[in-house]
Amino acid sequence: MKRKFLLPFLLFGCAAFAQTIAPVQFASGFNGITEIVHAGTSRLYVVQQEGTVRMLEADGAIGEIPFLDITDVVNYNGERGLLGLAFHPQYVTNGYFYVYYTNSTGDNTVVRYTRSTANPDAADTTTALPILTIPHPGNTNHNGGCMRFGPDGYLYISSGDGGGSGDVNGNAQNIDVLLGKMLRIDVDVDVEYGIPGTNPFQSEDGADEVWAYGLRNAWKFSFGRSDGSMWIADVGQGVIEEINKVNPANAGLNFGWRCYEGNEVYNNAGCADSNTLTFPVAEYTHAEGGCSITGGYVYTGTAYPNLQGKYFFADYCSNKIGWVNSTTPGDITWTEDFEGNFTTFAEDVNGELYIAGGTNGVIYKITDSTAGMEQFAKSGISVYPNPAHNEVFIDLKNQAVTAQLTVFDLGGKRLIQQTIAPNVNSIDTSVFQAGIYLLEINASGNKIQQKLIIN
Template identity: 50%
Template structure:
């Protein structure tokens, strides 16, 4: 992983405007421009520090350039205002392409929220030309106001807005709750505090990383044409029930394609991107993300298992972004650094990529599960339930490559393999 830019303050978003510059959102209300060689412009692109509440999870959090930015100069930001409320606003660039006109603010959306935390903050224009906005559930713990499941609340949602209107916004055709129960702005619901979502236009999917309550972090992947999805929070955290009182049937919800627990010092997912650049073919088509606490980069494999890199200690990864060549970058909020994600970052030059070699079968399994492809005889095996508790901690794999699971109740679990040289592998298994 190559160090690309330094000296930033609390970077929380990286965006490009279809040119060679990268725009870095600082949580303190300032947007900086980073040149292709990694130098940071001394002049701010935008400074709205006087308009925002900065601290904890609050601040300036999101940035999206209008699809016609090159002609209309419009860009959109997401921040907590002085009351702590969620605000989406439009600004216009000045005659200097490196400086925005701070006097041009047009408020698009203002949403009160009850608590300081869980502000969401990702905003992106979809291929459909509409602005998609992810909001947190309003905060505290366990969503006490049940905002995420309440279709009439704008909190804990993915919103879809037509901002090409004279008023603040119009409702795009196809939004699922127009004319029925639910807020017209809502596209999807049941999110806790999605910390980064984006679109993968190659596969036509939206990728949402949702931060868990205390046990499970989740990755969601759904076609961006599919409306009205319920991602399950506060009824479910990941795949396990959290608080199902008054919840709709489980069959009506969409569960994550991948999840991980908090073992190994993990605590909070930072959503990334499916790599679509050209410089690192080994990464092509892989979703690359991070865990904020463990300082590890995660790679979602084609079978939806996760491969983790070793830790990049001292770097709490807060956001990913791509340049106009689709090359991938990651920022650390505490060190103020941006790194270029390379093959060696993520795969330890293939060494870390156990997923290509390892097979776990059968799945579903009963009595025994077999693990093939582990070269390190000291690899330890643990099986963890969806509450994050270890149900099996076995020293090593038996000579016939088996692991005895006969005493474990039927259910959904993770099998984690850890070897002494920082390689790890995690896969969801079903025990029947």
């Protein structure tokens, strides 16, 4: 059994780094965001719980019409609705993508659609192919709904325990049902789906689709790009939120719910020995204002070196973003609270991260507000004032070279590019809206970057 954590250190450790995380508004105007994914390009696809998917370009522009509109078949109320989206790894060539939604009977279903041949910016809704239905009787909550293609090419699907309090029906520990599980199926077959040969229960008692069990409501999971590790954020009952990190080669894991909530006993009547369970690598309690964990990703982008190797997540109630070291998880670092009731993260094709507020419909880009400051300090170049308003000065400190200055927005769009002289240069920033920008100076092929804040 994994060690239990000292929560005061989990909650308050490494506070200095926390203040460098700066969510910057990237796009707005959405409604009930439940998922954001990419399909191998710079475009993001934003899932709205009502039953639509909208396109978001790299410059923040939103597609005028939905990529997908299935509001006529989605049962949208409470925690129900369109909850998940996953593009096939060969989407560029086959046009396949998969959605997870609550249907008219209250069950959750996975359906495959195909990109329109007439319009590549839209789905062909006539191509709907039902793949898998997960019966969800009675309660309306704990639907799960996250889907990801793993490093093995199989489709992984998280399902909630069926709702209610304390998993009264014992679904999560029952390997014969699909609720409270991590499912794994093979969609590259001629029938709706196949069962991977290494699924743990495909040749014995238990549902063939089950890859792991003992989950309450895994609201977002992801695979690390660098090592393929699976990160699962499982929403707790009333006290503890947990983060699990596992090797996807280890099928058949039991994450412990309803026997344990995090590392603590919840109701272990009739449960397996604790030594057979997989316990979280990090957890936090509701004592700090949290109530529901939103899982994210390990940062693998290049824009913010300080964020490398950290797994980011958030809490829906506290509106705080947290992180743990991906190689030695345990201690949690928190930001201050923001706005938005965070419901999902996004990872773009370059590994940069975004986070969305489901209640305010805003998508933010996660940035490091200290990025580049050390580089500039070592170079001797000064940028002042920063934060700025109508004007910023760049002092090359009498270096006997001219340099190229470029200012980008956080979507990567170039806003200013000009040659600057060896001494002090004045840059007009009066036309910029308030926000965070990226300032780059290229002197003789050596590039350094720094955040530029406009008030």
